[in-house]
Amino acid sequence: VVSRRVKPRRNMPAEARHIAVFAATIAAVLCIARFSTPPLRRAVRSSRLSAARASSIASFRPISSTGLSYSRGPKYQQLKGGASFSSSMEKAASTTMVATPPKVDSIDKAKDLLDSVDTIIFDCDGVIWKGDTLIDGIPETLDFLRQQGKTIYFVTNNARKSRAGFKKKFDDLGLSISSEEILSSAFAAAAYLDKIGFKVTGKSVYVIGDVGIGEELDLLGIQWHGGTADIGKGIELKSGFALPHDENVGAVIVGFDYGINYYKIQYAQLCINENPGCLFIATNLDALTHLTDSQEWAGNGAMVGAIKGCTGKEPTVVGKPSPLLIDYLVQKFGLKKDRILMVGDRLDTDILFGKENGLKSCLTLTGVTTEKKLFDDENKIIPDVYVDSINAFRGA
Amino acid sequence: VVSRRVKPRRNMPAEARHIAVFAATIAAVLCIARFSTPPLRRAVRSSRLSAARASSIASFRPISSTGLSYSRGPKYQQLKGGASFSSSMEKAASTTMVATPPKVDSIDKAKDLLDSVDTIIFDCDGVIWKGDTLIDGIPETLDFLRQQGKTIYFVTNNARKSRAGFKKKFDDLGLSISSEEILSSAFAAAAYLDKIGFKVTGKSVYVIGDVGIGEELDLLGIQWHGGTADIGKGIELKSGFALPHDENVGAVIVGFDYGINYYKIQYAQLCINENPGCLFIATNLDALTHLTDSQEWAGNGAMVGAIKGCTGKEPTVVGKPSPLLIDYLVQKFGLKKDRILMVGDRLDTDILFGKENGLKSCLTLTGVTTEKKLFDDENKIIPDVYVDSINAFRGA
Missing domain, CATH: 3.40.50.1000 (HAD superfamily/HAD-like)
Known part of the structure; x- marks a missing residue:
């Protein structure tokens, strides 16, 4: 987020920052040396991609042989x-x-x-x-x-269904399984809150997503609102209007939501930016999803991207990978x-x-x-x- | 975008990639050395932030003394x-x-x-x-x-108004200016298409945003659709349904849009991912905006973030900075x-x-x-x- 990118990061070790900045400089210089002047845009883009890749790899797991040491040698x-x-x-x-x-x-x-x-x-x-x-x-x-x-x-x-919802799909296909055998990202989000002891804080959850997330939270007795209930809600464009939000929300869970709207985005933004310590949890970051069998559809990467873009925060991702x-x-x-x-x-x-x-x-x-x-x-x-x-x- | 992040980048110079990966590794190791085991999550987050900062700086301008050499010495x-x-x-x-x-x-x-x-x-x-x-x-x-x-x-x-729309605001406040003195990000988007000769391609523009962008495109005679006309549109969740999209769209412009919905996100995704060479233009990346005077509101960073999140593409930003x-x-x-x-x-x-x-x-x-x-x-x-x-x- 541009308007936040130059703010000092209190928690960032100076060594890491300096090395990353140094690497970006070297990478940029190498890009420029490699290309002549006209394709400068290309060089800049390459530099950004390489730094972004480094960022993505570093963020996932600090030291990973599978992530970092892919050889280019012969098979x-x-x-x-x-x-x-x-x-x-x-x-x-x-x-x-x-x-x-x-x-x-x-x-x-x-x-x-x-x-x-x-x-x-x-x-x-x-x-x-x-x-x-x-x-x-x-x-x-x-x-x-x-x-x-x-x-x-x-x-x-797929976070649209709870484990019970998926069991019904298995049943309909003639496959006999138990709900406990299903690990959906909606369940993963609830399990994560369970693991960190969220319930005892007495705080509630704001949900962007379909019914699956709320059903899993209900099983744990965690209070929540949002989800499909906020489809069709809007805001008023008049002087003095402020969208009220629940200051007791301690976590925002973002899952795929074809009912996404500005009300939901603003509500999540207020919770994450204004409620101290509010968590930002993404069921997954899939760019595309299989909503119908005829087309590739924008996935939860879109919903999470919207909340990242207005908060400058990175989510905790609970689904694959x-x-x-x-x-x-x-x-x-x-x-x-x-x-x-x-x-x-x-x-x-x-x-x-x-x-x-x-x-x-x-x-x-x-x-x-x-x-x-x-x-x-x-x-x-x-x-x-x-x-x-x-x-x-x-x-x- | 996770599902795309390990795809090989054909245009990325190997040197830049290796150095960036190397720096990320060093940064991660330093983070781990600095913190003991319990705050490992913090170390990972710091590593991500530093690499992300390097990425952000590198992407904006390869070598910038203002961006890279802020001194920590005494004032x-x-x-x-x-x-x-x-x-x-x-x-x-x-x-x-x-x-x-x-x-x-x-x-x-x-x-x-x-x-x-x-x-x-x-x-x-x-x-x-x-x-x-x-x-x-x-x-x-x-x-x-x-x-x-x-x-x-x-x-x-602010891309919600065209220059003519802003002139009216100046007029209402008793300030006499000409439209040519106004540089809005909606104008900037149109000016960018003008500069690169978009009109002669005969292609059209899909707009996410308010009326300002379309009004500026009209002044240049560039065909467009979307904008406020797509507020309230939805999709059908039935087998076989595919959202049709115009294969002649050669650019998607994303500006602040409080009427954002899944239809618009999916339409933009289809144009950017499936129309060869389709441009992705953002009027700005502001995280927050002044929609009313009573609250900070989610800005165009949210709309752009949504499209980034489902395409894996970075936009061309035409507004400040x-x-x-x-x-x-x-x-x-x-x-x-x-x-x-x-x-x-x-x-x-x-x-x-x-x-x-x-x-x-x-x-x-x-x-x-x-x-x-x-x-x-x-x-x-x-x-x-x-x-x-x-x-x-x-x-x-």
Whole structure:
């Protein structure tokens, strides 16, 4: 936010600031040296991108080998000859070169994989279903995994529904699961407030979003308002008019909201800027979402971006690829991260989520990612393994 | 935007990227070394802030002494003894120490200042008027400056009105000016499209914002739609529904819009993401705005943030503190930058705007900035001079 960007940051260590400024200067000088005068705009843009990338990487996790050490060296093929899956995975982990991941395409490889994990977390869209259609063979595969003693979770950044709401979708598709197996970002937001002891403060929550967030807060007995009740509300453009806001709001949760309006934006701005210590929580930052099956739709990145843009504050993100959900599971159920398998169809959310959090990761080709894209030179996010569909887990 | 942040950047020089990543790593390590384990969250946040600051500085202007070399050394007082204003200003400019600016509080100092400039650009709110009330003595001061042969402009980031709309406000306050003396950010957006020859492409503009932007585009004969006509529009949440959009839209202009809704956000997203080469123009990035006099209101930073958040694109900003307006004036009227005086009441927009663009700068205390804030150790944005009100220009 321009009008705030030169304000001094009291909490920023001087060393970090000076080094970042120094790096930006060097980067800018290099850009200028590289390009001649006419494409100066391009140089400036590149400099901004590189600094922004550094910022994004630094903000996610201070030191991360997956985030920072992607090699540009030549690929090499894993699993040549008869090496077992487990040993090849260890070998891949011990090198800094980018490896092409092995495909799980036999019952033996599937057994090796399943033996290495206790818990499997599935992304839903493109993995379990596509839009409103169940992918063939999924019920049998989930039954098989349960018979093998695996604990299963379904994770989604879609915050429009509560876990109960998602269970209904599973029911409608003929999949029998329990609400506790669902990890939605609306649940993640409520779980985060639960973890930090928000309820005992007696404060309430202002919600931008659909019904899912409020339903999850209700389960915890946390007071809230906003959400769908504020659709259609407006402001008055007359001298002396001020929008009243509840000074007891201690957190604003922002989830996808197709009923977003200026009233909601201003209400959230007042809470975050004027209520001391008010939290700013985002269910996720997805730029695009699957609202209908005919088009890509603006996602919660838009709603969160609006609140960032008028407060200058960065949100606490609770959905993928934030580590909060995994930390919650590990803490609550005593899971071991390296015995959790994250399965998804998107490299830049699901697989990154797995890698950044120290989980094993498996890409499935039933969604948006093709084998060609996985092996493209420009892709630097490499899952541990990949499958044609998750039916490969039972050798199908 | 998380789902896009790890995509490879084709246009980013490898050197810049590596240095930025390296700096982020060093900054993160320093943060960790500085804090013990419990405040790790704080260290991560600090690292993010420092990298974000580097990004923001680098993106605005690659090498800027005003942006990067603020000294933390002791203040020293200018204008001691009988030194003339001009020589003291040169002296201040020749040092890297932070100087306290001289106050223009006599007819002699006013004459020195006015002799050094041909053109004066005034911010409006807090300088000419406060809310809907004219500040005392302003008509006489503007008359005096015109008698002295000075060219006057009025600049505002408020994009809700066109220049004609602002002229009406001046008229209502009893100030006689011409539309050409007004530089609003709605005008700046249209002037930018004019400068790059947008009209001859035959493409049209999609507008998020109030009536001002469309009125300025009409004056140039550029086709547009959106704006207030899209208030109240919605989408259908049914399978198969896709929002149709005009593939001939070649630019999206985003200005303050209290009628913002999901329809507008999605329409803009489709144009920017799916129409090849579509421009993304922001009238300004102000976090807050003066919609009524009773409260701070979420500004255009919210609308722009929403579009950034669902496209992952950075806008071209045409209002303060972007250099585009000044470049336009310099190019069109052959002005010399160091003979232009920027007068405003905000350090972090008006004065920064002047300094970043090589203009002389004058802070007036009739608006949001107090003398105490100007001289606060934490303020690093120092105008060349300051006045109690612009009536000081005529010794009043």
